[in-house]
Amino acid sequence: MGFVQRVASEVAYLNGALRTLSKVTPIAKNKTRTYCDVVEGLAVAHGDKPALISERETLSFRAYDRRANRYARWARAHGIEKGDAVALLMPNRPEYLAVWLGVARAGGVTALLNTNLTGPALAHCVNIVRPKHIIVETSLLDAFGTAECHLDPGPRLWCHGAEAAGWSRIDSLVDGLPDAPLPAGERPALTTDDRCLFIYTSGTTGLPKAANVNHYRVQGIMYAFSAAMAVSSSDRIYVCLPLYHSSGGVLAAGAALTAGGSVFIRERFSSRQFWDDIVDNDCTIFQYIGELCRYLLNSPTHPKETKHRLRLASGNGLRPDIWQAFQTRFRIPKILEWYGATEGNAVLFNFDGRVGSVGRIPKWAERRFLTEVVRFDVEAEQPVRGPDGFCVKCPPGEIGEMISEIVNDPTKPSQRFEGYADAAATGRKIMTDVFRKGDRWFRTGDLMRRDAQGYFYFVDRIGDTFRWKGENVSTSEVAEAVSVFPGVQEANVYGVRVPNTEGRAGMVALVVEGDLDLQAFHTHVCRQLPAYARPVILRIQSEISTTSTFKQRKVDLVKEGFDPAGTPDPLFFLHPGLQAYVPLTPGLYSDIEAGRLKL
Incomplete structure (x- = not known):
């Protein structure tokens, strides 16, 4: 990095850090001011200016505030006390x-359920927060019905949007309630330490966990990212x-609202609709996550894709292999990549746009942002302890x-950790005696x-990285190398167990355009990857299964393995004798299983 670049980087990070800290530090010092109070002030300041916009409805700042007051009255009238949950x-x-704002004003906690879940997984998310009430949009009643037999008894059921047999209808009831603020005598005494939301982890490696999101964290997320993006009332x-995850429902929406800006809400991502929405609704910022940018890049040219007024794209998960192509094709003036998690206390910003980086902590900021990278044992899935019993940087x-140190200090506002609804899950994320006796650090689970x-x-999620031929294989780095091969639209890399071998062999599920040139693909991976990291087995799929936030699902693929009898998808095998990818036949699979064909 040259002198001019170094100076520019330092200035970018100094300005970004000062903006962010100036917005977040006062939240920690004013424990009685919550987002409920913030919205009242926004309603006075911005009145009938559009705040929340969609094809279904538009709410001005005043209407948003008043609609929440109606829900607060409903909650109070139906037994919601401080700390009670509503799903x-x-x-x-x-x-x-x-x-959820109305429930919060009544002192309640809203559990934001994933609209893609069904059956036992959905019931699990409800049961772990023990709600008094469950509100379900009528269009989702069938999906909810698959979970009902697994639910613990107790919650009262409410539908929203249309009448349904056996359900109380909440929206028509709320319409008839006053929209004035709750009288002082009916307002619970809330502080920033009180819970506001339960937001669930994505559940890529098991059942989702309900993260405690208190009023401090709600405001901290909103104001920190509003400052990082330099949002103004004209944005x-x-x-x-999804609004049930923090990126869409708290971070992006709150970043705009707290600055007096507005939010255009689409029910779900559509690559065909994306640029029409951006241009037709005069959007200046969009929030991305995971593979959304890759989907856009793989889509046909759209007539409006460069006719926008965007000034910024903000998010996490933009991989280095598509970063510059994405920014160039769609003429995005600036990309703000960042790192963070709903429940985590490690937050990084890439203020100067360094391609591939999730953020930076300059030397001068290390005392304020207490984050370290510690030596890790991939097989044991635990940090390495030195002879003195402490972790090794x-x-x-x-x-x-x-990892990131857990402290509750207003001068280090990002370092708090509020945990999960499940105390055992909270305990698994905390390491103690890391660098000194008694210290506590949050495990991010990221390499x-x-x-x-x-x-x-970012290298990989713990559990995704695997060992093969005595070496650690990063699934994300293999995916980046594979994804740039012509015709490959998406790649999901994982390790599978092979009898009579140590470690796990690399396997990749591919979505390709047309037929995959196996010979050219083999030449490509040999040039791009060391021998131990080259995929041993290829699986061609029509689409890759992802979570609602575009995180690739691997658990089911790992379980299915590479038995040709277990999938209709074409499978190919890197034959060690031929040094070429060949169709994986039942006979070849049998030879591998029996150890007659050594990998």
Whole structure:
């Protein structure tokens, strides 16, 4: 990095850090001011200016505030006391944000249920928060019905949007309630330490966990990212990510609203609809996550894809292999990549746009942002302890687990950790006695490397990285190498067990355009990857299964393995004798299983 670049980077990070801290630090110092109070002030300041916009409905700042007051009255009238939970299953729309704000004003906690879940998984999410009431959009009643037999008894059921036999209808009831603020005598005494929301982890490696999101964290997320993006009242943020996750429903929406800007809400992401929405609704910022950018890049040219007024794309998960192509094709002036998790206390920003980096902590900021990368044992899935019993910090360039110290200090506002509804799940994320006796650190579960300038680079999720031929294989790095091959639209890399071998062999599920040129693909992976990292088995699929936030699902693929009898998908095998990918026949599979064909 040259002198001019170094100076520019330092200035970008200094300005970004100062903006962010100036917005977040006061939240920690004013414990009685919550987002409920913030919206009252926004309603006075911005009145009838559009706040939440969608094809279904539009709410001005005043209407948003008043609609929430109606829900607060409903909650108070139906027994919601401070700390009581209400579960919400509703698609993206402005009403969604009014529901949970109203419940919060009554002192309640809204559990934001994933609209893609069904059956036991959905019931699990409800049961772990023990709600008094469950609100379900009528269009989702059939999906909810698959979970009912697994639910613990107790919650009262409410439908929203249309009448349904056996259900109480909440929206028509709420319509008849006053929209004035709750009288002082009916308002619970809330502080920033009180719970506001339960937001669930994505559940890519097991059942979702309900993260405790208190009033401090709600405001902290909103104001920190509003400052990082330098949002103003003239901005309009496009949100097509689920409102039941923090990225769409708290971070993006709140970043705009707290600055007096507006939010356009799409029910779900559509690559065909995306640029029409951006241009037709005059959006200036959009929020991305996971593979959304890759989907757009793989889509046909859209007549409006460069006719927008966007000034910024903000999100996490933009992979280095498509970063520049994405920014160039769609003429995005600036990309703000960041790293964070709903429940986590490690937050990084890539303020200067370093391609591939998830953010940086300059030397001068290390005392304020207490984050380290520690040596990690992939097989044991645990950080390495030295002879003194403490963890070992990785030198620049070495891959390890990123951890962040847990402290409750207004001068270090990002370092808090509120845990989960499940105390055992909370305990599994905390390490103690890491660098000194009695310290407590949050385990991110992410493998990172940090360079000498303090830039962090995401490598893999713990559990995704696997060992093969005595080496650690990063699924994300293999996916990046594979994805740039012509015709490959998406790649999901994982490791599978092979009898009579140590470790796991690399397997990749591919979505390709047309027929895959196996010979050219083999040449490509040999050039791009060391021998131990080259995929041993290929699986061609029509689409890759993902979560609602575009995180690739691997658990089922790992379980299915590579038996040709277990899938209709074409399978190919890197034959060690032929040094070429060949169809994986039942006979070849039998030879591998029996150990007659050594990998």
